[in-house]
Amino acid sequence: MFETAVIVETVVKAVIVVAVVAAMAGFATFIERKVLAFMQRRLGPMHVGPYGLLQLAADGIKLFTKEDIIPQNAIKPIFMIAPVVAATSAFVAMAAVPYFPEFTLFGYTIHPIISDINVALLYVMGVASVGIYGPLLAGMSSANKWSLLGAARAVVQMLSFEVVSGLSILAPIMLIGSLSLIDINDYQSGGISNWLIWKQPLAFVLFAIAGFMETNRAPFDTVEFEAEVVAGYATEYSGMRWGLFFIGEYANMITISVLVSIIFMGGYAPLGFIPGAVMMLLKVSFWIFLFLWVRAAWPHVRPDQLMWVCWKVMMPLAVVNILITGFVLI
Amino acid sequence: MYETVAFYIFSILTLGMFGIVVMSKNALYAMSALAGGMIFISGFFFILDAEFLGVVQIVVYSGAIMALYAFGMMFFDTTRDVSEKMRSKKIAYTLSILSAILIVAILCIPLVSESIEASYPAIENVGNIQMVGLILFTKYLVPFELAAIMLLVAMISGIVLASKKMDEHLAIEEDECEMLKEGK
Amino acid sequence: MTLNDFKKRDCSGDYIFFEGEKKSENGWEAFQRVMKRTLKGELFVGLWVVLREMIRFDIHTLKYPAEKMEMGPRYRAIHRLLRLFESGSERCIGCGLCEKICIAKCIRMETRIDEKSRKEVSEYSINFGRCIFCGYCAEVCPELAIVHGVEYENASEQRAHFGLKEDMLTPLDTFRAKEQKEFSGFGALSDHADETVKQTPLAY
């Protein structure tokens, strides 16, 4: 009976996470357009709804009703599955992420995490790495050169940056001694001074950069950079399948924001009078804003420069960071 | 009960996926199915509460190795079916059936004899990761270090090979710059 | 901007000569450059600039269908054929220079002799599918008959729209209402034109 209850609870949580994140992804597109517009002295969407708020609904309607075009020479099943893979992997990664401190509702203690596994961090990283299958399969099945180029870039970059992100969080993990995100969160619960960002600044920078990379966001959006590869792997997609890629990207952004907040910025620990949940929301919001901000401000990086900086700068730095941490620990 | 259901579901999915890998003539189908199969295998680890191995399975096989396969495959036209030429179907079928039987036998005979015993039984309250670490750095220390050295050698040679042409590329760029200046 | 501003062709004050960075010769220099760029904080300057603009909230958006941009006289949009202010008859004398100079070869005209045995342009067309709006026709026109208007909304139901003489010629009612404006842009006479023109054979 207990088992069933756990399963029901998990399913409910999963549905809520998927629904909320998907909705947030939609809302994030609106925010992105607005923030970019303001930074570029524009107004952004203004016509649909008050201040263009309903634009996202209009876009949603458009995406859902748009014709789903499958190119003649594309490999149909793979082509159709690829966006689903992209979105799914993004959501699956959220299974091991705790969003808020646990709270009591109707006398029932709720852990706002779908599944607390003791290798949570590794799990999130692993599932996120599966996320490359979305662009990969999409690119390879589209029968389009731009798509293929996009896919190739996606694979190269994600594989490379997985190494960096993995190595960079190794040092914090060595300090904490656990891969569970709840443990990591609890480790920094003593206030701002306890945040890992102070103990591991280099790891923080490297992880943040790798995070930008893994979400394919500017300035590392080589995978779908219009000027070079049209829309990359998504060139041939239209309608909701294209929308799924989009949702996957925003879900990834949220995941990364949450991860950075938990690992380096104290997670959902309350700060003074501010409750932990609010702190968490603030941190995640800041990170999402940072994603947009960076997109507005910084130019795009050339793929070869990206590889160069990954293997020749970031990876050695991460290794050095681990070494130093190791020596300090001993 | 749920574990049993999960086991069968994963079994069917895994076998199905690998079936596609073997049967399909399309490289992209085979590749996607292989990646899927790898992920489903990790399901077994999770059922067995070996989360670390499960995640490693995903990271290493699906995330890294398969992606490298895929990268290699991008040099071919994966949208076209591979036309296979089999000189003698009989030999192929016979050999594959025989090897399948052999593998099943190797794996099942110990089960039949009911003499399996864990040489390093799980210890209560010791985490998955620690267990792996413990064995790796005690019994399998030498092979582990050997593997590490081999990887290092491979990495260095890889870098040497790759960096050979980098200078040329830079040189060309400089020439171009000079030409542009002269042209001005 | 007045015409006098256009006459000042010396732009040297507005240009800064930018000397590119020196190319890094070896890996160490490249590494140094990366570090310099990373630590110099230029990236944060960029971040600051966009954030500053966001905070200032100095919005330049024109809500297009509701508001329209005031086009400068030198803007080169859909052509117009003007009428003579004195008589209201067409300015075009059918000399064909626009047809000749058009580098997109999109202008065609038909001329004939009219009742007063003058040259009359019976048909005039510009293929706007081909026109590149270079403005040569307006510049070469000796009568200032063909000019570029500021009509930039070129969507229409038919390809042929805008392209015929009746589409481009100032309608008579517009003309009578004195709404035809003298063209001040590309190819128009400059203010001191009289000083530069030499005495012509018809000066008598």
Next chain:
Amino acid sequence: MNDITITIDGKACLAKEGEYVLGVARRNNIFIPALCYVTNCSPTLACRLCLVDIDGKRAYSCNARAKEGMNVITKSEEIEKERRAIMEIYDVNHPLECGVCDQSGECELQNYTLHMGVDAQHHCIADTHRPTKQWGRIHYDASLCIVCERCVTVCKDMIGESALKTVPRGGAELDKAWKDKTEKDAYAMWNKLQKSIIGIASGAESLDCTQCGECTAVCPVGALVGSDFQYSSNAWELKKIPASNPHSSDCSLLFYDVKQTSISNPEPKIYRVSSEHNYAPLHAAARYGFDFQNEVTCKDEKAFETVVESLKTKVDTIAFESYITNEEALILQKLKEKYGYKLINPEAKRYQEFLKHYASTSGKSLYSGDLERVRSSNFVVSFASAIKTDSPNAGYAMNNAIGMNKGAGLYFHPIADPVVSAYSKNLLSITHKVGAEEAIAYFLLDLFGDKEAMPKALIDYLATFHTIEKKTIQENIKEDVKEMVKDEESGEEKEVITSVSKVVEKEIEVDTNALVSLIGAEEDVSDKITKLLDKKDSFSLMVGEDVYAHPRAKNIAKLLGLIERFTPFNIVIIPSRTNTLGVSLICDLDEEKGNYILGYNTKGDVTLSALGKGDLAMPALNQQEGTFTSMNKRVVPTNAALPFKGYYLNDIANALGLETEWTIDYTPLLPAQKGFKAQKFDDLPNQYENDGRENRGYLLETQELTCNDEVEPLESFTCKEGDMVYLANPVHQFSAFTNKAHQLNEAGALYVSKDFLEAKNLKSGDMVTLENDAGAKLVIALKEEPMIGGMIPYLPDFDTKIDVTPFFKEGYRFASVTMKGVAHV
């Protein structure tokens, strides 16, 4: 032919003694500007731009004759200054609205103004009102005229009509004050310019000439343009397609100026015909008869199959006209060879026969002369041709030769032609009896024949016409008488010679030639001819259509062969249609028709027609590529100015089993034994060189044949007394094709002279009925033709509504008819 060397701008140039320096310079590609000079015409010295420095003296290169060792400098600061001043004067009061001028873009005034660098004007005077004039097909805009007098010159020296002249402008005199401010030559030019304007020589309101339009071609500015072309297109929009005149056998070089029809219709349209006016004049039909194309919208597959089917089954004869290209003629010949069709073309057949008989006595497969030769000779005889209408270009050549070479000429024709008579006072126009051509041939042989070379029998025969009588005449003689006159005052004696005339009785021998009366000429014709022959050394004879179907054609041809051999004449046997010469060389023509006729541009049981009627539409000659064989024995190419969407003759031939992709693939296959060359169509040039050389196509090769001297004695040919009609077309019409052109279209009539109308008491526009012995009847309107004289009217065949064939069954151009006046309804 004394070859000398002169130096122009340091370049040694070969020249002929007495040649104009301008011509030498042009031949050597040295540029000397000239506005008023037209090659082959006399210099007018109107523009003075061709000013050069010859051995240190100023001279005008257009009339300075080359002398051995001359040193010519075409450019110096002084000369350039003068030229610039001249151009500046030309620009005084010349309207600057080049945009509305038809000449803009090919205007020599524009070109030279820019070339001389005229960018400012130092002169201004009051302008005189000069109204524009509409002269029929020609529009004269006096305000654009720079009075270079090219039109006057070309009309006099080339066309021979002298229809234009300079007339007073009627404005104020040029103020003398300008003299000091202007360069010398520029002032002289201006003074003249200010006084004159172009007008009609006869003083009439409208131009009373043949309206050949050559004046519009030579006009360097937009003053003279075709009325039809006026303001219809800018010159630079037109694409020039080189071609050859398709209407008559001169096959002059012309350009079809083509542009899209309208904005909405991108199909090409011919806007006008232009020419190389310095070298090749065009007649009215060539210039204005350009839009005779056959417009079809698509390939009529059904009609095509019907025609092919009937060719395969029923047709045994192909009848055609000579308005076809050599290639088409060859296709017909090939079809004949393959399927045995009979080829019927009576007109070409007659010419072929004529040429054959001519060759039998002359020993040459082709006649020796051409228009170039005619132009360079100084004694030209035209015979058996109404030259003004039959072959205007031959007439132009004759006029040019007489006018420019101080020459003389004879014009034999039964119908008096005031235009031809007016060519020169040294042209003797002999209106002879109808049918006297054989006698004329004998007469010419008698007059010009080399008595030493001619066979004895012939000399004896010719002698039989002469009777020598003694006659006493009174003659005025001037005698010089020497007288010694004593000067009263000085006392000196001077010898003074005074001339005293006195009348002397003298007995002379008068040689009466019976041929003269047979011809019907005045008795003193021989003496007049002898006078004209003074100082003449180069002779040309042009023979026309009248004799090809003459009842004595065979003998006339043989006589011409003898004339060729035994007299200094170069003979031109003018082909009667555009490509008669080509057809007669290429095709084996048959006499007898078969049972089922395929007519190509002529009537048949099945008709292929380029005239827009008939069973299957064919391309007209301005829609075809191919070659013509011209009067000058040249194979000249012509190009398609307009597309033809239907079937070509080649398509029919291909359907019948001749495998050739394009019609022009036949060009190198033209029969070499007849003098054609195996040259590809695309290799044929079609242009005039700077020195005026006609570099068009290639010349036919003349074969030398064995010859005999057998001619028949003169047989008197009498015509029935009574009314006669002559088969001829008005001056700008040649065939139904010219009549199809919109500028020339008109209804045919019986063209009569003023004398005729007066004698018969009829008016222009009256209807008459013509009837002949065979019972053919034709009701036709009369039309006064001012450009003929005499009592023989002519009947045209260009109007397809008027069927004149029953009157000229044998092809002979004179026919007896009875004419009955019908009351005007």
